[in-house]
Amino acid sequence: MGSYAIQRCLQTIPLLIGISILVFLLINAVPGSPVGEYALNPNVRPEDIARVEEALGLNEPLHRRYFVWLGNVARGDLGESMVNHTNVRSRLLERLPNTLRLTVSAFLLSLAISVPIGVLCAIKRNRWIDHVATLLAVIGSSVPTFWLGLALILLFAVRLRWLPSGGIAPIGGGGATDELKHMILPVFTLAFVQVATWSRYVRSQMIEVLSHDYIRTARAKGLRERLVVLRHGLRNAALPFVTLLGLAIPDLFSGALIIETIFTWPGLGRLTYEAAVGRDYTMVMGAVMLGATLVVIGNLIADLCYGLLDPRIRRR
Amino acid sequence: MSHDSFETVARRWQAAGLSRRALVKLLAAGMSAGSISVLLGDQTTSAQDSSAFPSGGPYSTLEEIGSTGGRLIEAYWTEPKLLNPLVQADAISRRVNLLLFNKLVQPHPDTGLPYPELATEVPSFANGGISEDGLTYRFHLRDDVIWHDGEPFTAADVVFTYQTLLNPDLASGPQGEVLGRVESVVAEDDYTVLFTLTSVAATFLINSMLGIVPEHIWKDVPAGDIIAHAGTLGDPAATIGTGPFRFGEWVRGAYLTFPSFPDFFLGAPALDEYVFKLVQDTTVMASQLQTGEADWVVPLSSEFVESTQNGENTRVAIYDQLLVHFYMTQLREAETTLFQDKRVRQALAYALDREAIEQVVWQGFSQVTHSSIPIASWAYGGGAITPQYAYDPGRAEALLDEAGWIRGSDGVREKDGLRFSFTNWTYAGSKQTADYITILQQQWGAIGIEVTPRTEDAAVWLDRINNTHDFEVVTTSYGFGGDPDQTNLWHSERSTPAGGNITGYANPEVDALLEAAVAELDPAVRKEIYLQFQNILAEELPAFPLSNPAGLDGLTKRVHNVIPNSFNPRWNAHTWWVDPE
Numbered sequence: 001m002g003s004y005a006i007q008r009c010l011q012t013i014p015l016l017i018g019i020s021i022l023v024f025l026l027i028n029a030v031p032g033s034p035v036g037e038y039a040l041n042p043n044v045r046p047e048d049i050a051r052v053e054e055a056l057g058l059n060e061p062l063h064r065r066y067f068v069w070l071g072n073v074a075r076g077d078l079g080e081s082m083v084n085h086t087n088v089r090s091r092l093l094e095r096l097p098n099t100l101r102l103t104v105s106a107f108l109l110s111l112a113i114s115v116p117i118g119v120l121c122a123i124k125r126n127r128w129i130d131h132v133a134t135l136l137a138v139i140g141s142s143v144p145t146f147w148l149g150l151a152l153i154l155l156f157a158v159r160l161r162w163l164p165s166g167g168i169a170p171i172g173g174g175g176a177t178d179e180l181k182h183m184i185l186p187v188f189t190l191a192f193v194q195v196a197t198w199s200r201y202v203r204s205q206m207i208e209v210l211s212h213d214y215i216r217t218a219r220a221k222g223l224r225e226r227l228v229v230l231r232h233g234l235r236n237a238a239l240p241f242v243t244l245l246g247l248a249i250p251d252l253f254s255g256a257l258i259i260e261t262i263f264t265w266p267g268l269g270r271l272t273y274e275a276a277v278g279r280d281y282t283m284v285m286g287a288v289m290l291g292a293t294l295v296v297i298g299n300l301i302a303d304l305c306y307g308l309l310d311p312r313i314r315r316r
Numbered sequence: 317m318s319h320d321s322f323e324t325v326a327r328r329w330q331a332a333g334l335s336r337r338a339l340v341k342l343l344a345a346g347m348s349a350g351s352i353s354v355l356l357g358d359q360t361t362s363a364q365d366s367s368a369f370p371s372g373g374p375y376s377t378l379e380e381i382g383s384t385g386g387r388l389i390e391a392y393w394t395e396p397k398l399l400n401p402l403v404q405a406d407a408i409s410r411r412v413n414l415l416l417f418n419k420l421v422q423p424h425p426d427t428g429l430p431y432p433e434l435a436t437e438v439p440s441f442a443n444g445g446i447s448e449d450g451l452t453y454r455f456h457l458r459d460d461v462i463w464h465d466g467e468p469f470t471a472a473d474v475v476f477t478y479q480t481l482l483n484p485d486l487a488s489g490p491q492g493e494v495l496g497r498v499e500s501v502v503a504e505d506d507y508t509v510l511f512t513l514t515s516v517a518a519t520f521l522i523n524s525m526l527g528i529v530p531e532h533i534w535k536d537v538p539a540g541d542i543i544a545h546a547g548t549l550g551d552p553a554a555t556i557g558t559g560p561f562r563f564g565e566w567v568r569g570a571y572l573t574f575p576s577f578p579d580f581f582l583g584a585p586a587l588d589e590y591v592f593k594l595v596q597d598t599t600v601m602a603s604q605l606q607t608g609e610a611d612w613v614v615p616l617s618s619e620f621v622e623s624t625q626n627g628e629n630t631r632v633a634i635y636d637q638l639l640v641h642f643y644m645t646q647l648r649e650a651e652t653t654l655f656q657d658k659r660v661r662q663a664l665a666y667a668l669d670r671e672a673i674e675q676v677v678w679q680g681f682s683q684v685t686h687s688s689i690p691i692a693s694w695a696y697g698g699g700a701i702t703p704q705y706a707y708d709p710g711r712a713e714a715l716l717d718e719a720g721w722i723r724g725s726d727g728v729r730e731k732d733g734l735r736f737s738f739t740n741w742t743y744a745g746s747k748q749t750a751d752y753i754t755i756l757q758q759q760w761g762a763i764g765i766e767v768t769p770r771t772e773d774a775a776v777w778l779d780r781i782n783n784t785h786d787f788e789v790v791t792t793s794y795g796f797g798g799d800p801d802q803t804n805l806w807h808s809e810r811s812t813p814a815g816g817n818i819t820g821y822a823n824p825e826v827d828a829l830l831e832a833a834v835a836e837l838d839p840a841v842r843k844e845i846y847l848q849f850q851n852i853l854a855e856e857l858p859a860f861p862l863s864n865p866a867g868l869d870g871l872t873k874r875v876h877n878v879i880p881n882s883f884n885p886r887w888n889a890h891t892w893w894v895d896p897e
Contacts, residue, residue, distance in 0.1 A: 031784070032775030037406060038489050040778070042797055042804045043523055046814040048492040055487035055540065084397035085544040086568075094568060150599050158603045165603055171389070171571055171591055261596045266569025270596075279775050 005304060012296045017070075019292045024066050024285060032279045033058065034082040056082050069285060079282040081275075088286040091271065096290070098168055099267035102259070103252040105183065106190035111245075114195045118202025119234060122210060133199065140196025149189045149262040156185060166264040186263040190256050194248075201244060205237035212236075239310055246302035253294040370888075373426035375635070375881040378891055386894040387589040388875060391601050391610035395594055396572070399555050399563065400548040401527030402480055403488040407795075412592055414886040415574060416464075417527025417557035420455050420474065420509075427694060428798040428883040430521040434458055434469070434528060434558070438521065441837070450516040450837050457507040461581045463530050464562040465553075471503035476531035478511070485539040493523040516835040518842055522799040530556050560585045560890040570594060576890075586893035605630045605870045611894070612878060613870035618679055624870045636692035637867040638796045638882040640685060641748070643740065643756060644859035645789055648811070648820035652788050654738060659719040661857040665705040666712035667763045668756070674863055677751045682865040687850045688794075688802060691864045692882060694839075695800035695846040701854050712763050721764075729764040737766035738788035743777040752791050752862065783813045790818065793865075798883050800846055803830045806853070821858035 035052050038044045053059060060068075072079060078088035121130045157165035163181055164170070170178050209215065210233050218228045257269035268287060275283035370376035396409040401417050404410050421430035421438050430438050435455040439445020445454050461469035478501040480486060481494040497520060499512040513520060533556050537545055547554030550572070555563035558581065561574035571593040576585040593610060595601045602620035604610035606627055616624060616632060624630045645655040645664070655661055670684045685691055686701045721729040721736055729736040740756060742749040753769035760767050767789075772780075781790050794805070804816035808827050811817035826849060833845040869880040874895040877888060 030776065031779035032773075033779070035405075035489070036775050036778040036782075040794065040816075041489065042794075042802065042816065043493045044489050044816075045492045045496065045804070046810070046812060046816075048489055048495070049814050051484065051487050051491075052489060080544055084549070086549055091568065098569075146597075150597070153600060153603060158606050161607060165607060165609055166595060166600055167570055167593075169570075171593070172573065262600060264570065264595050264597075264600070266567075270569070277773070277775060 004307075005300075008300055008303065012293075012300070015296060016289070016292060020070070020285065020289055021066070023288050024069070025062075027276070027279070027281055027284050028062060030279075034279045034281065036279065069282075073289070078286040081280055081283045083275075083278050083280040083283070088282055091283070092268070092286055092290050095266055095268045095271050096253075098265065099253065099260075099269065101183065102186055102190065102265060102267060103256065105187045106194065106256075107248070107252060109187060109191045110194035110198055113191070114198035115202055115234075117195070117199040119206055119229065121199070121203040122206030123229065125207065130203075133203075137196040137200050140192050143193075145189060145193060145256070145258045146262055148192060149185070149259060152185050152189060153262070166262075168265055186256075186259050186265055189263075190259050198241075198244070202237065202241060205240055206233060209233050209237045235309070239306070242302065242306060242309060246299060246306075249298035249302060250291070250295045252298065253291045370424050370426060370431065373424075375425035375879050375883075376888075377879075378877050378888060381586045381891060381893050382876065383893055383896045384586045385588050386896065387591060388587055388612065388878070388892060388894055389591045389593050389610045390612040390614065391593045391595040391604060392614055393594075393596055393598075393601070395569070396592070398543065398548050399550055400529065400542065400545075401490070402477070402486060402529060403490070403543045403548060405489045411885070412572065413527055413557075414559070414884075415561045415590060415889055416555065416559045416563060417529065418461075418559055419525040419527055420457075421521055421525055422887065423522060423798040423883040425879065425881045425884045425887050428522070428692070429694070430525070434461060434474075446837070450835075451513050453511045453513070453520065454504075455509045455511070457509065458581060459507050461558050462579045463532075463558055464556045464577055465530075465533075466579075467530065467532055469528075469530075469558055470506045471509045472506075473528055473531045474509045475501050475503045476535060477526070477528045480529075480534070480539055480542070481526065483539045486542060487540065488543065490526060493519070494526070497524050516837065518837050519799045519801050519834055523797060523801070527557065561590050564589070580890055582890050585890040590889075590892075602870065605872055608872060608874075611872045611875045612880075614880070616868045616870035618681060618868060620870070621679075621681070621868060629873050631871055631873060633867075633869045633871055633878075633880045634681065635867045635869075635881045636690075637865055638690040638692060638798070639793055639867075640688055640690055640796070640864050641752065641791075641793045641862045642688070642859045643752070643789055643791045643862065644819045645857075646785070646787055646819065647822075647858055648785060651785055651820075652738070653734075654736065654788060657719045658856055659715045660721065661860075662705070663712040663715040663719070663763070664760065664765075665857055665860045666708045666715070667765075668705075668759050668860075668862075669707040670705075670862060671707070673752070673755055673759075676755065677748050678863065678865050681868060682863045685861045685864040686854060688805065688853060688859065688861055689800050689846065689850060690796055690882075693796075693798075693800050695843055697847045697850040700847055701850050703854055705860070709763055716763065723764045727764055728766045735766065736764065737768075739768045739770050740789045740791055741770050741772065741777060741780065741787050742791045743774040744771045745774060746793070748865070749791050749793065756791065781818050782816070785813070785820065791862075801830070801834055802849075803834065806830060806858070819858040821856075823852065823856065826852055 033053065034056065035049055038049050057065065069079065078092070080086065081088055081091065117133055121133050124130055153165045156163045163185055168179070168182055215228060215232060218232045253268065257273050259265065260267040260270040268291065272284065272287040272291070275287055371378070392408060394408055396412040397406055398404050398409050399413060399416065401413050404413055418433050420433065420435045422433045423429065424431045432438055434457055436458055437443060437445070437456065439453045439455060457471055457474070463469055478494060478498060481491050482498060497513055497517055499514045502510045504510050533547060533554055534542065542548060545554070550563060550566040552563055560577055560580040562577045564573035564575045566572045571591055574590040574592070576587050576589065578584040595604060595610065598617040601610065601613045602616065602624060605613050605624060608629065621632050625632045645661055646652050647655060649656065674680070674682050674684055683691055686704050687697055689696050716729060720731045722731070724730045724735070740753045742753050750771060757767040757769050780786055804810055805818070806821055806826055807817060807830050808822035809815070811820045811822065829845055829849045833842055833849065836842040836845060867880060867882060871878060876893050877891045879888070
């Protein structure tokens with residue numbers, strides 16, 4: 001297990017370098033530049049645009065720019081935004097906790113709701129509780145996220161005035177209760193869709209597992225139903241579910257772009273998107289590489305968890 | 317039409333000397349508030365004395381200040397980037413910097429002509445401020461201005477600001493209007509500055525006026541480092557200006573706060589604090605007006621105008637905008653030969669029912685226009701422009717036949733084996749341009765032209781129209797500054813890659829007129845030159861102006877003296893006030 005972990009860790013470095021080269025080539029291949037919007041300004045002349053591009057280092061050859069960037073990254077310097085000249089690393093570190101707050105809360109909330117619901121529906125298959133849950137799941141998967149977010153804002157913020165309609169905190173800062181209020185709607189919107197899919201998955205996995213022979217054996221042994229379902233049933237059903245969760249890890253870090261836009265949540269998703277649209281090369285590289293690194297680490301952890309859950313994998 | 321907007325329009329109507337009865341008749345006949353507001357642009361220009369502090373005009377009539385204190389929240393869809401007039405590049409940064417910094421002279425909100433801000437009067441021939449040869453400008457400065465950190469403002473700050481702008485190491489976009497224009501700037505004493513220009517420029521008093529920054533903060537910073545300095549990125553100790561509000565806090569991705577500056581030279585501002593808030597969805601913006609989480613929403617999407625106008629606590633401000641929507645045809649022969657014949661370009665114009673299109677695209681909040689110069693500008697030719705293109709599809713068809721484009725068997729016109737078929741490009745994200753390209757496809761299709769409408773990502777589209785020039789027709793809006801100069805769009809020297817001449821239009825007569833207009837300091841003569849320019853463009857049609865939409869801002873009723881307008885929305889920021897809690 002130990003050598004497996006070390007091997008996986010070492011593999012990540014060439015992987016990340018490869019990703020960075022790919023992203024760098026991609027973002028520079030797309031037409032456009034960080035100073036593109038100057039062109040529609042009636043007072044800016046071509047020589048002014050040229051001067052700004054020169055100062056940003058955009059006239060250097062591609063490979064030289066990449067290696068300069070790589071060298072800086074090795075020293076921990078992610079550079080300056082080409083659009084607003086702020087420090088890229090500071091910007092990213094500022095936004096990361098906001099994104100995590102949103103996505104991890106939604107993740108845990110979804111987990112806490114979908115697993116019990118999934119199990120319950122599997123046990124009480126085709127009873128009324130299953131039908132209600134199915135209906136809600138279908139709604140949850142069909143409703144577009146932006147529509148749900150806007151509908152919740154219109155109901156809870158505009159009509160009822162119970163909750164704020166956006167932002168991470170009130171202007172001028174606020175206490176923990178204020179910040180919690182600001183989190184409710186975006187986390188709920190994000191979780192709603194996740195619960196819809198995950199609960200169905202858990203349900204179908206449980207149904208499948210509960211039909212296996214070893215479950216019959218456990219029951220025949222006289223074990224309490226609850227132990228049968230949880231220790232023997234759920235533990236086995238969890239394996240493919242953990243795979244699903246592992247696939248959801250990238251979403252934790254890329255943030256939920258649509259939610260962040262609707263609720264004006266200052267997260268990584270919006271930062272990356274705006275940087276890409278604005279051709280802010282340094283910011284895009286920084287944001288994407290941060291995301292890639294976290295995803296790679298997250299997947300590594302998920303794989304190691306797999307080993308913990310399933311002794312058969314451990315023995316390899 | 318609700319009570320509020322009627323009042324605004326009625327006041328303007330009366331200011332122009334016309335009876336309310338006449339206004340009501342027009343409204344009954346179906347004209348919208350927007351088109352009436354825009355109509356009035358012409359009549360109010362002459363009534364203003366542009367060297368005095370604005371008052372009594374459509375955008376300069378203020379209420380008495382009823383209460384002091386409180387906070388005003390403005391919501392915008394994107395953040396500013398650089399809080400320094402030396403390097404500001406985007407419109408939002410400029411908008412925010414207007415609160416923090418002042419210029420020597422600034423545009424009058426009604427006319428767009430300069431009136432004094434940090435200077436005591438606008439230099440002119442009459443007062444000796446402009447030399448006989450038009451090359452030197454002498455500004456006398458106010459002696460009662462204080463920087464946010466308590467230091468006194470003097471001529472040294474003006475000299476420092478402009479010398480930095482003249483320094484190529486600064487590498488910023490706004491330098492353009494100073495680098496090519498100003499030869500030298502010198503302080504004659506603590507409150508007098510002398511500018512020497514490289515050539516006569518009527519645009520100097522509008523385009524070359526930028527916010528003044530404090531020498532004592534910036535003098536030891538190398539020019540190349542200014543753009544990334546803490547003072548540019550937001551630091552209460554270094555982001556220092558003379559404006560009515562000072563920099564407080566910037567929570568990136570969320571909001572900026574600006575406490576008021578009690579020692580502002582025109583008097584302590586009525587508000588305690590001004591907040592600039594980021595809200596990225598248009599529906600949420602309109603909702604925040606209803607809940608009071610925002611007081612001023614810019615812009616208000618047209619689908620929310622009615623609900624905001626009828627809201628209990630909200631209203632809509634309609635104003636003339638310096639914005640024109642065009643379609644532009646490719647005139648570079650190497651790219652396409654479709655539009656080389658003037659008759660073809662005129663036919664495309666006759667084929668469009670612009671009045672009907674306006675109703676669909678703008679729901680009445682817009683005015684059909686005949687010029688690339690915005691209607692609110694003093695240089696707009698209006699009725700004097702000829703020719704004007706009323707909807708005449710018959711004439712369009714006749715012109716195309718005459719030019720040799722005959723309908724083929726599939727209904728699409730052909731000439732010498734070439735089909736009249738092209739792509740009309742626009743940028744993604746604007747509902748209006750998307751509507752335009754669809755409608756244009758239909759109306760041009762009716763006269764036998766096959767058009768493919770396409771939208772694409774804004775950055776890619778900008779690259780296409782400015783660098784690669786790989787297009788036949790583009791549809792776009794174009795925002796103009798206060799001065800009517802349009803050299804960037806139409807001068808033949810600007811049609812190189814990265815130049816602003818999108819169509820590749822090259823007419824020596826127009827080049828000469830543009831250059832003459834910039835060098836002409838007599839406003840009456842300058843207006844004449846622009847009329848000739850507009851007439852040539854109307855005849856030749858390198859691009860066809862579709863409309864001049866009105867600006868729509870949402871406001872809450874607790875806010876007073878906020879008068880959105882295109883020339884100068886911040887001129888009276890120190891008089892903005894809000895109802896007490």
